Amino acid sequence: MKVLLVHAHPEPASLNGFLRDLAVETLQGGQHQVRVSDLYAMNFPAALGPADVQGPRVDATHFKAQAEQKQALAQGSFAPEIKAEQEKLRWCDHLILQFPIYWFSMPAIMKGWVDRVFTTGFAYGGGGTMWYENGGLKGRRALVSMTTGAAAPAFAADGIHGDIDRILWPIHNGIMHFCGFQVLRPEIFYGVSRIDAEARAAMIERYRRRLVGLEREQPLYFHRLADFGADHRLKPEVTPLTGFQYRG
């Protein structure tokens, strides 16, 4: 595998940093190639905007992101940090996002990496022809590896925070599946600030073993494009998947 690991945590010596290193070492030990985008170390700018593109603008007086992205992709005029990340995404066949849950989502710096790098024409586009299983990054697989403060029961289907699959839906379906990735089940390290050393070591060992066999995992199942009509709703004859669609 060619693995791109994108990492976001403000403290290099955090558990997330440990898990980043564990993944790199384990995957390299399995003869896989690994590249890392450590977003805090890179000081990656998070706000999508005019600085994303260089050279003459489509419209210098009114910034329309998609029009500027299309031109920048055609002319190779994206900002260097966007070009570099798109090159890594083209190169990889497996993406791992390593982050602590912040407000039931990814940290802003990682959200900015998605906002700015997953541009139209590259990750999706074509007026609805290049998305979901035809997304611009198809042929690749993706995995969320995430730590949480709260313990697992709070993220159960009847938990106070809501089902973890519901919380991850915007990432799993809206970013990964939308762009053509096959999505693996998430690796979640629950309640990491409150667990003892033994429980922590067990979680780490579980992830290490998983990484060794990652190549052979079956992805989650989502509805296919053919299940939806021209109005982008499920066709009447299609039985909806239970739960959050991607539970096959």
Add this chain to the structure above:
Amino acid sequence: MKVLLVHAHPEPASLNGFLRDLAVETLQGGQHQVRVSDLYAMNFPAALGPADVQGPRVDATHFKAQAEQKQALAQGSFAPEIKAEQEKLRWCDHLILQFPIYWFSMPAIMKGWVDRVFTTGFAYGGGGTMWYENGGLKGRRALVSMTTGAAAPAFAADGIHGDIDRILWPIHNGIMHFCGFQVLRPEIFYGVSRIDAEARAAMIERYRRRLVGLEREQPLYFHRLADFGADHRLKPEVTPLTGFQYRG
């Protein structure tokens, strides 16, 4: 009402910018007070990290966000932009978030505003005593006002992108409700890049009328803390709300 409007769009003259101005003018016309945090205009830094706190650290060698936030709150040593936003949140009794949907969530710069400003001890905390209806920002109401590229059917319960309420769950439950806000139903401007001038004008008028009566709106209903057991799961005798819990 004392309204804090937080706005995130890279183009000042966008529809989102228009909606920001519409809200300010309409609410001021109704004798309400309005303050605006225009995050792009402020160049608001998005990445939570050591720069959030000033002065001596709890641990200068290892950054633990919650420990540093607790000390900074007690000592008044947050970075100036965090202090200023917390002061606005304390002042307001109504929050409006105005943004274009980016990757089925808010733009990274707004996510960073939440990550950095909604600190422990201020917006939530106390080991599970200051959250949900006891959250640090209780007594306030909150509204998402959001534009989307896709039309409404794609966000139906059987739509290709998934139910809009599922997509907004991390914001509605995980940010707003979690911190004590009462959540109003979202104002969604669907498919704004593809609609004609008449449809656009109708959407704008619908929002303007809504703003006039905003003060009298009933918030969405969520499960109460008392519905959950000590394990943070619904008590067996509680009937789960249908849909996304907050549909009463």
